Amino acid sequence: MKIQAAVAEAPGADFQMRTLELSEPQPDEVRVQIKAVGLCHTDLGVRDNPVGFLLPAVLGHEGAGIVEAVGASVTKVSPGDRVLISFRSCGVCPNCETGQPAYCRQLLPMNFGGGRMGGGSSFEGEPVSSNFFGQSSFATRALTYERNLVKLPPDVPFSVAAPLACGVQTGAGSVLRALDCAPGSSIVVIGGGTVGLSAVMAAKVRGCDPIILIEPMAERRTLALELGATHVIDPAAGETPPAVRAIAPFGVDFVMDASGVVAAVQAAFFYLATRGVIGLVGVPPGGSQLQLPMDLAITFGMSVRGVIEGDSDPEIFIPELLALHKAGRLPFDRLITTFPFDQINEAIAQQAMGRVVKVVLLMD
Ligand SMILES: [Zn+2]
Ligand SMILES: [Zn+2]
Numbered sequence: 287m288k289i290q291a292a293v294a295e296a297p298g299a300d301f302q303m304r305t306l307e308l309s310e311p312q313p314d315e316v317r318v319q320i321k322a323v324g325l326c327h328t329d330l331g332v333r334d335n336p337v338g339f340l341l342p343a344v345l346g347h348e349g350a351g352i353v354e355a356v357g358a359s360v361t362k363v364s365p366g367d368r369v370l371i372s373f374r375s376c377g378v379c380p381n382c383e384t385g386q387p388a389y390c391r392q393l394l395p396m397n398f399g400g401g402r403m404g405g406g407s408s409f410e411g412e413p414v415s416s417n418f419f420g421q422s423s424f425a426t427r428a429l430t431y432e433r434n435l436v437k438l439p440p441d442v443p444f445s446v447a448a449p450l451a452c453g454v455q456t457g458a459g460s461v462l463r464a465l466d467c468a469p470g471s472s473i474v475v476i477g478g479g480t481v482g483l484s485a486v487m488a489a490k491v492r493g494c495d496p497i498i499l500i501e502p503m504a505e506r507r508t509l510a511l512e513l514g515a516t517h518v519i520d521p522a523a524g525e526t527p528p529a530v531r532a533i534a535p536f537g538v539d540f541v542m543d544a545s546g547v548v549a550a551v552q553a554a555f556f557y558l559a560t561r562g563v564i565g566l567v568g569v570p571p572g573g574s575q576l577q578l579p580m581d582l583a584i585t586f587g588m589s590v591r592g593v594i595e596g597d598s599d600p601e602i603f604i605p606e607l608l609a610l611h612k613a614g615r616l617p618f619d620r621l622i623t624t625f626p627f628d629q630i631n632e633a634i635a636q637q638a639m640g641r642v643v644k645v646v647l648l649m650d
Pocket of ligand 1: 380382
């Protein structure tokens with residue numbers, strides 16, 4: 287069927303609104319009418335550095351909408367269901383079977399293969415890559431898969447739900463699942479975008495203290511204090527290790543990096559308490575290298591670990607996040623600014639200038 291899509295044409299270039307022909311659902315596919323989709327840094331990262339993902343492409347991986355058609359083997363959802371579309375996983379590999387689908391053995395081909403697993407784009411006609419995160423939801427319709435989908439309760443607007451699919455889930459999951467910060471533990475969060483601020487909110491849910499955000503933009507530091515940060519540090523104001531140590535003299539138990547800035551993470555080794563853990567969450571430019579101070583790491587029992595999607599199992603974790611939101615304990619809706627879908631390039635410009643934290647595009 288004919289759909290409208292925002293097509294990534296070339297690195298650094300604006301998205302182009304185009305009419306594409308979306309093929310009919312295969313037996314394992316679900317067609318969703320997209321009502322809202324979040325903009326995540328990974329969309330722009332892939333557009334601007336499309337290693338292994340051929341442009342032109344339809345990106346977008348925080349879709350929310352209404353199931354419109356299902357393939358013959360689909361049983362989890364039916365037309366009319368309200369759904370959130372998260373990342374794709376196989377469901378049968380050892381990591382999926384133990385509740386870690388973000389580390390699915392098929393994660394790369396299923397989410398970044400540029401087409402269906404059997405080959406070929408789900409767009410007909412001229413070549414346009416599809417199946418980004420198993421959805422390509424910068425479009426009015428998307429083909430996706432049962433394991434991407436989480437059903438949404440009727441009282442959750444699509445515009446609020448969308449960022450749960452990646453950004454909020456990643457930030458909150460990093461604290462609540464991956465690092466599994468204990469109540470009373472101390473944490474530094476680096477970077478006050480959607481992922482970092484979601485980590486701050488989750489740290490408050492978990493009862494961490496202190497919760498320190500390092501972020502250069504004053505408005506975001508102010509917002510972080512409202513959302514649960516106990517302290518904020520402006521990295522432009524001077525060396526950060528003494529600033530952290532002034533708050534936590536023995537260092538902090540956890541550092542969660544949402545910035546992907548190598549120099550910012552490098553400094554984090556000097557924030558850590560004994561047996562402290564650094565979680566790498568923000569994606570740096572390809573090929574970035576961190577220098578591990580081996581003697582410190584050994585002497586103080588430090589760890590560094592990478593975290594994808596907050597170690598989330600969306601089927602389990604998204605309902606938990608929705609419950610926290612409903613209880614007023616995870617007010618991530620405060621991060622969201624909505625734009626009409628056809629203003630995607632204006633929205634990206636606003637976000638680049640730091641005027642908005644989380645862009646959600648609306649299809650209606
Ligand atoms: Zn798997
Ligand atoms: Zn994302």
